[in-house]
Amino acid sequence: MGTISISTSESIQIVDISSKVQSIVSRSGMKEGLCVIQSTHTTAGITVNENADPDVKKDMLKGLSVFDSDDYDHSEGNSAAHIKASLVGPSVSIIVEKGELQLGTWQGIMFCEFDGPRDRKIIVKVIGNGNM
Amino acid sequence: MGTISISTSESIQIVDISSKVQSIVSRSGMKEGLCVIQSTHTTAGITVNENADPDVKKDMLKGLSVFDSDDYDHSEGNSAAHIKASLVGPSVSIIVEKGELQLGTWQGIMFCEFDGPRDRKIIVKVIGNGNM
Amino acid sequence: MGTISISTSESIQIVDISSKVQSIVSRSGMKEGLCVIQSTHTTAGITVNENADPDVKKDMLKGLSVFDSDDYDHSEGNSAAHIKASLVGPSVSIIVEKGELQLGTWQGIMFCEFDGPRDRKIIVKVIGNGNM
Numbered sequence: 001m002g003t004i005s006i007s008t009s010e011s012i013q014i015v016d017i018s019s020k021v022q023s024i025v026s027r028s029g030m031k032e033g034l035c036v037i038q039s040t041h042t043t044a045g046i047t048v049n050e051n052a053d054p055d056v057k058k059d060m061l062k063g064l065s066v067f068d069s070d071d072y073d074h075s076e077g078n079s080a081a082h083i084k085a086s087l088v089g090p091s092v093s094i095i096v097e098k099g100e101l102q103l104g105t106w107q108g109i110m111f112c113e114f115d116g117p118r119d120r121k122i123i124v125k126v127i128g129n130g131n132m
Numbered sequence: 133m134g135t136i137s138i139s140t141s142e143s144i145q146i147v148d149i150s151s152k153v154q155s156i157v158s159r160s161g162m163k164e165g166l167c168v169i170q171s172t173h174t175t176a177g178i179t180v181n182e183n184a185d186p187d188v189k190k191d192m193l194k195g196l197s198v199f200d201s202d203d204y205d206h207s208e209g210n211s212a213a214h215i216k217a218s219l220v221g222p223s224v225s226i227i228v229e230k231g232e233l234q235l236g237t238w239q240g241i242m243f244c245e246f247d248g249p250r251d252r253k254i255i256v257k258v259i260g261n262g263n264m
Numbered sequence: 265m266g267t268i269s270i271s272t273s274e275s276i277q278i279v280d281i282s283s284k285v286q287s288i289v290s291r292s293g294m295k296e297g298l299c300v301i302q303s304t305h306t307t308a309g310i311t312v313n314e315n316a317d318p319d320v321k322k323d324m325l326k327g328l329s330v331f332d333s334d335d336y337d338h339s340e341g342n343s344a345a346h347i348k349a350s351l352v353g354p355s356v357s358i359i360v361e362k363g364e365l366q367l368g369t370w371q372g373i374m375f376c377e378f379d380g381p382r383d384r385k386i387i388v389k390v391i392g393n394g395n396m
Contacts, residue, residue: 001164001229032265034300034391036166036225040236042182048354049346050306059336059343060350066198066330072191079191082181086192090180090239091225093300093355095389097265102387104304107354123234125227127166127259127391133296133361168298168357172368174314198330204323211323214313218324222312222371223357255366257359259298259391 008116014057033128038091043081043115045088051108081114140248165260170223175213175247177220183240213246272380297392302355307345307379309352315372345378
């Protein structure tokens with residue numbers, strides 16, 4: 001199991017972690033299988049989105065503001081962050097072939113901070129049919 | 133493959149099933165790999181969220197009400213439940229190490245009922261690199 | 265690894281690909297494990313939803329329109345599609361037993377086009393504990 005540590009700098013922020021995940025896949029020696037990337041937090045999630053225009057990240061954070069509200073009960077005041085993290089999802093699964101994450105041209109693996117800035121930990125596991 | 137049966141008591145309700153999932157992982161004898169927890173329904177999903185303050189669950193259900201509407205066509209009248217279940221997702225994948233689900237301190241595996249009360253079935257599979 | 269090619273005909277459209285995925289599972293010879301179905305695009309995703317009444321698909325597309333907005337910055341003008349794809353998710357994991365996808369009665373695996381019509385590619389991998 002590999003670990004990625006991230007320190008976010010904004011209250012809401014999307015960070016491309018694709019190259020860090022690929023490094024873990026490469027080190028694992030696994031050539032064929034599945035890579036699971038998992039957030040260990042409840043106000044941050046993992047998804048896939050465009051890796052090119054940074055405006056896509058900004059727009060995604062803007063779009064998710066439909067869940068912002070003053071009408072929540074949780075005393076910490078970060079319920080919107082919990083909702084966004086649960087919807088984006090705690091983990092994402094990407095297929096591995098020939099030792100490479102099978103991402104499309106524009107796909108990047110995105111860590112989504114919804115209640116930063118914080119120090120965050122992501123865990124990564126490669127499951128496969130052996131070191132073929 | 134393990135099975136978890138749940139009878140929900142509310143129309144919308146979030147239930148922490150982490151300990152039931154851990155029991156299945158422990159019984160499987162698998163020490164290292166991946167655990168997939170899957171709803172077999174189209175108006176209920178699985179995600180991860182905070183396991184401490186119950187208000188987080190209530191707020192999540194409240195936040196998802198942005199999808200409630202009188203403008204849907206499906207004759208059963210539960211389209212919002214279908215949408216919420218699809219967005220939350222039918223399954224979640226959690227990494228397993230040393231026989232333990234690798235959940236963060238505040239993470240719990242949550243069954244999300246969106247069209248209850250009903251009897252629900254969740255299936256669980258542990259995939260791994262052997263009983264190491 | 266199997267591949268499914270789809271040419272969508274609408275700007276937003278949901279297509280049931282369950283039987284195509286089952287064909288790949290059957291061809292793999294894998295009897296027990298996990299099937300991962302992954303979109304290789306950033307404006308299309310994969311989820312599970314009802315396979316019966318077509319109105320459920322229409323209502324889901326309608327419900328997701330809460331993310332439509334004129335207030336996005338991405339110059340291609342398809343930010344809502346990126347957001348929907350990230351929320352629905354790039355991949356879905358379904359348990360396999362006895363060579364069959366373990367879908368509930370009403371569950372279908374749905375390819376979700378959010379920026380069509382386009383030619384799309386889905387990749388499918390079966391990971392398991394051998395050809396038992």
